[in-house]
Amino acid sequence: xxxxxxxxxxxxxxxxxxxxxxxxxxxxxxxxxxxxxxxxxxxxxxxxxxxxxxxxxxxxxxxxxxxxxxxxxxxxxxxxxxxxxxxxxxxxxxxxxxxxxxxxxxxxxxxxxxxxxxxxxxxxxxxxxxxxxxxxxxxxxxxxxxxxxxxxxxxxxxxxxxxxxxxxxxxxxxxxxxxxxxxxxxxxxxxxxxxxxxxxxxxxxxxxxxxxxxxxxxxxxxxxxxxxxxxxxxxxxxxxxxxxxxxxxxxxxxxxxxxxxxxxxxxxxxxxxxxxxxxxxxxxxxxxxxxxxxxxxxxxxxxxxxxxxxxxxxxxxxxxxxxxxxxxxxxxxxxxxxxxxxxxxxxxxxxxxxxxxxxxxxxxxxxxxxxxxxxxxxxxxxxxxxxxxxxxxxxxxxxxxxxxxxxxxxxxxxxxxxxxxxxxxxxxxxxxxxxxxxxxxxxxxxxxxxxxxxxxxxxxxxxxxxxxxxxxxxxxxxxxxxxxxxxxxxxxxxxxxxxxxxxxxxxxxxxxxxxxxxxxxxxxxxxxxxxxxxxxxxxxxxxxxxxxxxxxxxxxxxxxxxxxxxxxxxxxxxxxxxxxxxxxxxxxxxxxxxxxxxxxxxxxxxxxxxxxxxxxxxxxxxxxxxxxxxxxxxxxxxxxxxxxxxxxxxxxxxxxxxxxxxxxxxxxxxxxxxxxxxxxxxxxxxxxxxxxxxxxxxxxxxxxxxxxxxxxxxxxxxxxxxxxxxxxxxxxxxxxxxxxxxxxxxxxxxxxxxxxxxxxxxxxxxxxxxxxxxxxxxxxxxxxxxxxxxxxxxxxxxxxxxxx
Numbered sequence: 001x002x003x004x005x006x007x008x009x010x011x012x013x014x015x016x017x018x019x020x021x022x023x024x025x026x027x028x029x030x031x032x033x034x035x036x037x038x039x040x041x042x043x044x045x046x047x048x049x050x051x052x053x054x055x056x057x058x059x060x061x062x063x064x065x066x067x068x069x070x071x072x073x074x075x076x077x078x079x080x081x082x083x084x085x086x087x088x089x090x091x092x093x094x095x096x097x098x099x100x101x102x103x104x105x106x107x108x109x110x111x112x113x114x115x116x117x118x119x120x121x122x123x124x125x126x127x128x129x130x131x132x133x134x135x136x137x138x139x140x141x142x143x144x145x146x147x148x149x150x151x152x153x154x155x156x157x158x159x160x161x162x163x164x165x166x167x168x169x170x171x172x173x174x175x176x177x178x179x180x181x182x183x184x185x186x187x188x189x190x191x192x193x194x195x196x197x198x199x200x201x202x203x204x205x206x207x208x209x210x211x212x213x214x215x216x217x218x219x220x221x222x223x224x225x226x227x228x229x230x231x232x233x234x235x236x237x238x239x240x241x242x243x244x245x246x247x248x249x250x251x252x253x254x255x256x257x258x259x260x261x262x263x264x265x266x267x268x269x270x271x272x273x274x275x276x277x278x279x280x281x282x283x284x285x286x287x288x289x290x291x292x293x294x295x296x297x298x299x300x301x302x303x304x305x306x307x308x309x310x311x312x313x314x315x316x317x318x319x320x321x322x323x324x325x326x327x328x329x330x331x332x333x334x335x336x337x338x339x340x341x342x343x344x345x346x347x348x349x350x351x352x353x354x355x356x357x358x359x360x361x362x363x364x365x366x367x368x369x370x371x372x373x374x375x376x377x378x379x380x381x382x383x384x385x386x387x388x389x390x391x392x393x394x395x396x397x398x399x400x401x402x403x404x405x406x407x408x409x410x411x412x413x414x415x416x417x418x419x420x421x422x423x424x425x426x427x428x429x430x431x432x433x434x435x436x437x438x439x440x441x442x443x444x445x446x447x448x449x450x451x452x453x454x455x456x457x458x459x460x461x462x463x464x465x466x467x468x469x470x471x472x473x474x475x476x477x478x479x480x481x482x483x484x485x486x487x488x489x490x491x492x493x494x495x496x497x498x499x500x501x502x503x504x505x506x507x508x509x510x511x512x513x514x515x516x517x518x519x520x521x522x523x524x525x526x527x528x529x530x531x532x533x534x535x536x537x538x539x540x541x542x543x544x545x546x547x548x549x550x551x552x553x554x555x556x557x558x559x560x561x562x563x564x565x566x567x568x569x570x571x572x573x574x575x576x577x578x579x580x581x582x583x584x585x586x587x588x589x590x591x592x593x594x595x596x597x598x599x600x601x602x603x604x605x606x607x608x609x610x611x612x613x614x615x616x617x618x619x620x621x622x623x624x625x626x627x628x629x630x631x632x633x634x635x636x637x638x639x640x641x642x643x644x645x646x647x648x649x650x651x652x653x654x655x656x657x658x659x660x661x662x663x664x665x666x667x668x669x670x671x672x673x674x675x676x677x678x679x680x681x682x683x684x685x686x687x688x689x690x691x692x693x694x695x696x697x698x699x700x701x702x703x704x705x706x707x708x709x710x711x712x713x714x715x716x717x718x719x720x721x722x723x724x725x726x727x728x729x730x731x732x733x734x735x736x737x738x739x740x741x742x743x744x745x746x747x748x749x750x751x752x753x754x755x756x757x758x759x760x761x762x763x764x765x766x767x768x769x770x771x772x773x774x775x776x777x778x779x780x781x782x783x784x785x786x787x788x789x790x791x792x793x794x795x796x797x798x799x800x801x802x803x804x
Contacts, residue, residue, distance in 0.1 A: 007071065008063055010082075019060065021102035022047050024102050024105065024140075024141075025130060041067065052117045084145060087145045097140075163706075165758045172763065176240075183219075184766060206388065207388035214255065219237075223237040226280065235511040238439075241447065246453070246770070249385075250389050254388065259283075260439050262291050262341075262343055263279065263282040268409070288338045289341045290333060290335045291342070292345065294330050295328065296325065297324075303430055305346065305357060307320065307346040309347065311417055317403060320399045321396055322395045329342075332393070337392075343359050343360070374397045375397075376395040380393060385564040403415065431522075438521065442503075442529070444532075444572045445531075446532075451561055453760070455536075455544075456493055457770060458558070460757060461775045463546060469482070492539045492543075495715055497692065504695065509521050523586075527683065528684060530578045530582075531685070540561050556775070579680035587648070587651070590648050625737055630713075633713070648683075651679055658672075692712050711759075714745060717741050
């Protein structure tokens with residue numbers, strides 16, 4: 001038997017001019033990895049039938065497509081390098097497929113000599129052969145002849161925004177813009193830079209020094225102006241607090257505890273004599289204070305706190321005492337190191353009668369920082385974050401304070417021991433006094449918003465610079481050009497804008513609240529604090545992941561943002577507890593609607609629900625999936641209102657059924673707790689969308705309306721998609737419509753992609769406060785930039801980081 005002929009070498013293959021047009025296909029055929037033996041034979045048969053091949057070329061070709069004798073990798077490498085070397089002569093050409101590449105390679109090798117077949121005819125023949133390969137010719141060419149090295153590097157920003165970011169900043173800072181600019185100016189001082197590697201004690205002292213610096217600049221005067229200490233501009237202070245939250249969050253929380261909680265307790269619960277005596281010292285930080293409300297055994301249940309304040313008529317003093325270990329004051333900011341005085345919440349007892357929780361001013365340390373007799377203080381220790389705040393525990397062993405130290409705006413005790421109050425009923429008086437907490441919740445919500453903006457600015461800018469994956473042989477694609485990355489970040493940007501407008505509404509309601517709407521404002525603050533802080537936790541985590549390994553570096557600040565904001569979901573009220581407060585407020589209002597005018601209230605409810613059914617559940621509307629319908633803000637808002645009303649009616653019915661059956665009230669509510677939380681979330685989300693839409697409608701700059709409209713649509717449809725299960729269960733959505741909503745979100749993200757960087761630039765965070773190198777066009781301190789032209793970027797510049 002004769003031996004099979006040996007396969008020609010790669011160099012012999014490449015020496016035959018008539019095979020030059022087929023060489024790219026031969027290379028791809030063997031490196032594709034997917035072609036079967038039959039497909040290789042079919043390719044060979046198609047190629048060998050071409051009239052321009054001579055006998056020798058046809059024989060060599062037959063051996064090169066023999067599936068039983070694959071060429072070794074070293075031979076294929078020779079073929080690849082030959083193609084690439086020849087293709088260097090084609091630097092200005094762009095091949096769309098292997099056929100075009102084959103024609104151009106043949107022309108390059110022929111030089112001045114004419115081909116033995118017209119180029120057009122050759123191209124047509126090669127295209128027919130390429131069809132038998134079944135590969136993406138364009139991708140194959142990119143892989144075979146990479147041109148990345150010859151493509152100019154892109155500008156740091158891939159798209160110019162469709163709007164002026166500065167104009168958008170003006171919209172986001174439409175209230176107290178002068179205060180926000182003033183605070184930015186304070187924080188531009190070289191003293192305000194992140195410092196890494198400090199011990200806990202040194203870090204706490206640094207934060208206190210920063211706070212003293214701000215007090216000297218005038219931070220305290222915003223809330224407690226000289227000469228009118230009882231009537232400061234709380235809205236201005238909250239705007240300052242929100243702006244400070246672009247910097248170190250330990251500083252923000254320490255300021256919030258001292259000025260916001262401690263100072264506000266004196267402002268709201270005290271009277272003129274307290275204001276005049278204490279607030280100037282609070283404003284200047286001459287008298288550092290703390291807010292001692294929470295106890296180990298009761299947490300958010302302030303009504304049942306155990307600390308006692310008994311009045312001693314013989315001496316005209318209150319005696320403050322911690323009766324048990326569970327009564328110790330826990331997690332008290334500023335207590336462990338710096339506070340000299342505390343607002344202490346305790347059960348007031350006069351002549352043996354318990355009169356409910358009241359607040360008193362209790363000195364903790366003398367002017368030299370020495371702890372006073374009867375006071376015991378313990379450091380809570382290292383925490384997950386916010387270690388610049390000195391949280392401590394407090395015990396009181398029959399500590400005596402003057403009668404005037406009772407913050408007695410809502411309840412007074414005479415020297416003889418007679419208690420009086422303008423508010424009848426312990427419960428009403430208690431909830432009125434708890435209004436001091438509202439300032440803290442509003443402030444935490446605003447700080448959550450700022451931390452979210454910082455995280456998104458870092459992640460979106462990084463996503464616009466960093467390249468990852470892409471077509472073979474072509475430049476890698478920017479992260480934000482990947483659909484999945486857009487879907488990760490852009491809905492969060494839209495939600496952050498929505499929360500911004502909602503919190504402006506909250507601050508306005510809080511600043512202008514009256515006794516008549518105080519409870520409603522308290523519920524609004526509770527709900528938006530929970531919503532904003534939960535959003536911060538989720539967004540910061542998503543941003544960290546979206547930045548990959550760079551997001552894990554301390555220098556890029558996600559670690560501190562995550563650690564420092566994590567507690568926002570549980571302090572100033574645990575979010576789950578706050579959402580129950582929201583739900584109970586809704587139930588109270590629901591019941592009141594019927595008690596005020598039962599017949600007409602029922603009729604109104606029936607009419608409202610019927611209108612929703614007619615509008616959105618009729619067959620025609622139910623099947624609508626067009627863009628105009630899905631992007632109709634009225635449609636989105638009706639959906640959220642319907643969900644809220646349906647949940648409210650349902651949970652009310654369930655509670656009423658249990659109460660009628662004799663179930664005790666607490667247990668009845670406990671059995672529907674999950675339903676209550678769903679109701680609260682639905683209500684808060686409806687408020688956020690409602691205020692976003694109202695805010696966008698009020699914007700006067702017409703150039704901003706299109707992008708804001710798309711943002712509102714993205715947020716509204718995101719709300720519907722996240723609750724699509726509920727809407728499907730209640731037959732408000734059909735499956736095709738739910739699918740259409742999902743697809744519309746994808747389209748909106750694609751449309752918003754060019755504006756992504758502009759939208760986060762509009763947050764107006766100075767580079768020195770953002771500090772994350774990847775948010776400033778750098779990999780890491782001392783590392784290479786993502787782009788050779790990044791130095792020309794408007795946002796590039798010197799900035800300290802936590803690693804510096």
